[in-house]
Amino acid sequence: xxxxxxxxxxxxxxxxxxxxxxxxxxxxxxxxxxxxxxxxxxxxxxxxxxxxxxxxxxxxxxxxxxxxxxxxxxxxxxxxxxxxxxxxxxxxxxxxxxxx
Amino acid sequence: xxxxxxxxxxxxxxxxxxxxxxxxxxxxxxxxxxxxxxxxxxxxxxxxxxxxxxxxxxxxxxxxxxxxxxxxxxxxxxxxxxxxxxxxxxxxxxxxxxxxxxxxxxxxxxxxxxxxxxxxxxxxxxxxxxxxxxxxxxxxxxxxxxxxxxxxxxxxxxxx
Numbered sequence: 536x537x538x539x540x541x542x543x544x545x546x547x548x549x550x551x552x553x554x555x556x557x558x559x560x561x562x563x564x565x566x567x568x569x570x571x572x573x574x575x576x577x578x579x580x581x582x583x584x585x586x587x588x589x590x591x592x593x594x595x596x597x598x599x600x601x602x603x604x605x606x607x608x609x610x611x612x613x614x615x616x617x618x619x620x621x622x623x624x625x626x627x628x629x630x631x632x633x634x635x
Numbered sequence: 636x637x638x639x640x641x642x643x644x645x646x647x648x649x650x651x652x653x654x655x656x657x658x659x660x661x662x663x664x665x666x667x668x669x670x671x672x673x674x675x676x677x678x679x680x681x682x683x684x685x686x687x688x689x690x691x692x693x694x695x696x697x698x699x700x701x702x703x704x705x706x707x708x709x710x711x712x713x714x715x716x717x718x719x720x721x722x723x724x725x726x727x728x729x730x731x732x733x734x735x736x737x738x739x740x741x742x743x744x745x746x747x748x749x750x751x752x753x754x755x756x757x758x759x760x761x762x763x764x765x766x767x768x769x770x771x772x773x774x775x776x777x778x779x780x781x782x783x784x785x786x787x788x789x790x791x792x793x794x795x
Contacts, residue, residue: 633779
């Protein structure tokens with residue numbers, strides 16, 4: 536597996552690697568911050584959910600303080616932030632739920 | 636997930652229109668039942684000392700429905716009940732309207748009481764639905780509960 540920095544997208548050019556296209560969903564306050572409900576992004580295949588969140592955090596610094604109170608999901612199941620992502624995955628960052 | 640349970644004509648839904656308590660209660664009620672316990676979650680006219688005007692509910696619909704189905708499966712596994720209905724409304728709700736309605740039927744009342752309580756408590760913790768509260772002087776996303784997340788593994792996070 537190619538070694539690559541997951542710190543930012545500028546450093547992803549050293550070795551050829553597979554990319555994955557994933558769908559990203561935003562809800563509640565996060566949707567308001569990002570300004571959209573849905574996105575489709577390309578990232579290195581196998582990159583963890585955490586990497587995806589940091590990328591949005593870089594673009595929208597207001598997101599970062601929410602990180603500790605969010606739960607991630609992959610394909611409609613709660614998922615660890617370390618879960619690797621692959622093409623076709625659907626990821627969401629879920630604020631504390633308040634149904635009922 | 637276990638597939639062992641009886642055929643489930645449970646009523647599990649997300650809806651936009653006002654919730655019809657009577658038809659949902661009727662749905663779970665059968666000749667062999669001695670009890671139907673219902674929970675009617677409704678929009679309160681105040682929140683944290685402020686007067687509420689109305690609420691907007693939104694959901695991650697596919698996942699919310701999947702989580703509601705999981706709750707129903709758990710109820711059948713844990714309690715000797717007959718049928719379950721869990722209906723959550725989305726969109727704009729006015730004061731006094733029903734946001735969630737749960738009905739559980741059973742032969743004897745303890746199971747229906749316990750299952751109904753378990754259902755609403757679990758829903759409020761695990762189903763991805765959010766409400767925004769509107770007041771005279773602004774709006775806020777309601778404080779919620781963090782769903783239980785799976786444990787992190789180190790393996791997918793190589794040290795850089």
